[in-house]
Amino acid sequence: MEGGSDYNTVPQGLIDKTKVLEVKPFRSLYPVLPSSPEGPAFVCAPPYGPFPAGFSPFYPFIAPQNGPDLSQNNHSNQAHTPPASFAAPIRSFRSPEINFSDVSNGDVGSSVWRKKGGRVPNSQGSGSRQKKAKKSSVSDLVASGSKDFAVGISSYERDEGNTEVVNSVLIRFDALRRRLSQIEDAKESPAGIIKRADLKAGNILLTKGVRTNMRKRVGTVPGVEIGDIFFFRMELCVIGLHSQSMAGIDYMISRGDLEEEPVALSIVSSGGYDDDAEDSDILVYTGQGGNANKKDKQSSDQKLERGNLALERSLRRGNEVRVIRGMKDAISPNSKVYVYDGLYRIQESWMEKGKSGCNMFKYKLVRMPGQPGAFSVWKLIQKWKDGLSSRVGLILPDLTSGAESTPVSLVNDVDDEKGPAYFTYFPRVKYTKSFRLTEPSFGCNCRSACLPGNPNCSCMQKNGGDFPYTANGILVSRKPMIYECGPSCPCTSSCKNRVSQTGLRVHLEVFKTKDKGWALRTWDPIRAGTFICEYAGEVVDKVKSRQDGEEGENDDYVFDTTRVYDSFKWNYEPGLIDEDDCNNSTEEYDIPxxxxISSKNGGNVARFMNHSCSPNVFWQPVMFEQNNETFVHIAFFAMRHIPPMTELAYDYGIARSDEGNSDSHRKSKCLCGSPRCRGYFG
Structure with a gap:
């Protein structure tokens, strides 16, 4: 339901409300009493109740019986003013002007009902006022015990999100989606059946209450940053950025002094229509309806209703509209990735003939100034890839010299340094001696591609009978150890159980930072669970490493599995899909x-990943056979969705002390800048 609840919607059928504008109100209205003493008693009820027995409210006096009394509106004495300013349209299909008093450029305010019947005070609009009100309300609501421990999100957090809650909801969504994808991949589905684990995961979370920012609002959404990326429309729904899983226009119904009107909140421009503009800060958006993008349906003229009407009304009001742009995924061309591009205002609107020959509404939206770049960054990166624009500060187009199938550029736009200290590039870990397991391990005997659930595939059985990855190569869950098919296995090289051996698929860049030396970032959007690279270097003996401690005092190019790492939850929760806890494998690693691994003298791009106390990358041990010997590899995966030009970082951990005194080990000052920064690492 577009309005969010049944009492926020207009009854079915078209209602010409403009006719009411010509009616002059009576100076006074006297009740007409029944002429017969035996007639029904005269009923006098306030517009929004309470209503006596046998009396039914009628439109537009529709409200929940348990709703608050509108006569107690504590904002009745406030002056109502229109938006400060907005660009006047050159051409528009405006309706007659109506004076609406409760909609501003912040939250829609007291004219909007919450789903649970509570009111949204105007004083909690956008900006600093909202933050102050939130600060005083969170402790009261959480302390009141309104916490659903089954899902771990308070009732307040469902209405009002923050960065931590948004990230938690997104991680839980994707963890559940990956598990559902794993289950679907193991089934033999009839041809033509489309598997939609994303829709299933979204519906489960919405039903269970694992969501945030349920309260619709104009403007920014708490916890969502400009440039954040999403790979599924349901992700937009569970965090409250765009509540429509299919429709491209999200809106809400606002109650004004005279009537109800729709207010546009956000739009998704995903290429279904001709939405294009040369300027990255301008979007020409096509209205919804008319079946213009559906091949199996006859096209028709679009109508000024629902989302189209909401955009037209927002044009006149000048309120901000959130814009989410959808583009092709560089890593998976058959998929789309959505980027939140910030706030826009509708500057003008008109109607024109589309390719189908039918009339279509067009809206010109202009991005509000002063916001960080998002879509513009994507367009610039595409120019770099196409060779249409030179990369500022480029030192080398490929520092791997062809060792990787995907080039890794070296860039410094900070100072005059020409590159990091010399090292030998090689893409895989090197064992200086044989680290054989105490119990020999053998690969599978599959002659073609390995199949999930195959009892005769030893590699599948080591992984619990399932592929550790989804069909498109996304890691499903963290495990004590992942067993991949290796060069010793007779299965095909395209086997889906060889993800960490495929090399770089993400376009990366080594760049110079202002205060942390050299670092690593991505040109491509990276989906959570995507394999990035392994940690390449030379495996060194622990005893020898201690003996060389003084020599390696300034060696930061070391990966050590014996360090203490902060624990974090990344796997799905079996209770969400009524599975036993035993199906949720432990996230503790088991390295034999x-x-x-030292990458001081030689290694790959992983040596440039810096430490962060709030990392976006995590490591996972992977084992496979090569030359009849079994080796452990350290593979890095994306912890969450990572937007382009974002630095990649993982937790370096803290060294253990055999003497119980951690001060005996060298610690480095942490410069990650995270709110959860512990101040040091190593």
Whole structure:
């Protein structure tokens, strides 16, 4: 339901409300009493109740019986003013002017009902006022015990999100989606059946209350940053950025002094229509309806209703509209990725003939100034890839010299340094001696591609009978150890159980930072669970590493599995799909021996990943056979969705002390800048 609840919607059928504008109100209205004493008693009820027995409210006096009394509106004495300013349209299909008093450029305010019947005070609009009100309300609501421990999100957090809650909801959504994808991949579905684990995961979370920012609002959404990316429309729904899983226009119904009107909140421009503009800060958006993008239906003229009407009304009001742009995924061309591009205002609107020959509404939206770049960054990166624009500060187009199938550029636009210290590039870990397992391990005997659930595939059985990855190569869950098919296995090289051996698929860049030396970032959007790279270097003996401690005092190019790492939850929750807890494998790693890898003299791009106390990358041990010997590899995966030009970082951990005194080990000052920064690492 577009309005969010049944009492926020207009009854079915078209209502010409403009006719009411010509009616002059009576100076006074006297009740007409029944002429017969035996007639029904005269009923006098306030517009929004309470109503006596046997009396039914009628439009537009529709409200929940348990709703608050509108006569107690504590904002009745406030002056109502229109938006400060907005660009006047050159051409528009405006309706007659109506004076609406409760909609501003912040939250829609007291004219909007919450789903649970509570009111949204105007004083909690956008900006600093909202933050102050939130600060005083969170503790009261949480302390009141309104916490659903089954899902771990308070009732307040469902209405009002923040960065931590948004990230938690997104991680839980994708963890559940990956598990559902794993289950679907193991089934033999009839041809033509489309598997939609994303819709299933979204519906489960919405039903269970694992969501945030349920309260619709104009403007920014708490916890969502400009440039954030999403790979599924349901992700937009569960965090409250765009509540429509299919429709491109999200709106709400606002109650004004005279009537109800729709207010546009957000739009998704995903290429279904001809939405294009040369300027990245301008979007020409096509209205909804008319079946213009549906091949199996006859096209027709679009109508000024629902989302189209909301955009037209927002044009006159000048309120901000959130814009989410959809584009092709560079890594998976058959998929789309959505980027939140910030706030826009509708500057003008008109109607024109589309390719189908039918009339279509067009809206010109202009991005509000002063916002960080988002879509413009994507367009610039595409120019770099197409060779249409040179990369500022480019030192080398490929520092791997062809060792990787995807080039890794070296860039410094900070100072005059020409590059990091010399090292030998090689893409895989090197064992200086044989680290054999105490129990020999053998690969599978599959002659074609390995199949999930195959009892005769030893690699599948080591992984619990399932592929550790989805069909498109996304890691499903963290495990003590992942067993991949290796070069010793007779299965095909295209086997889906060889993800960490495929090399770089993401376009990366080594760049110079202002205060952290060299670092690593991505040109491509990275989906949570995507394999990024392994940690390449030379495996060193732990005893020898201690003996060389003084020499390696300034060596930061070391990966050590014996360090203490902060625990974090990344796997799905079995209770959400009524599975036993035993199906949720532990996230504690099980490495058969202490593994220390040094990349000081040689390694790959992983040596440039910096530490962060709030990382977006995590490591996972992977084992496979090569030359009849089994080796452990350290593979890095995306912890969450990572937007383009975002630095990649993982937790370096804290060194253990055999003497119980951590001060005996060298600690480095942390410069990650995270709100959860512990101040040091190593």
């Amino acid at each position: 021996f202490p593994l220390i």
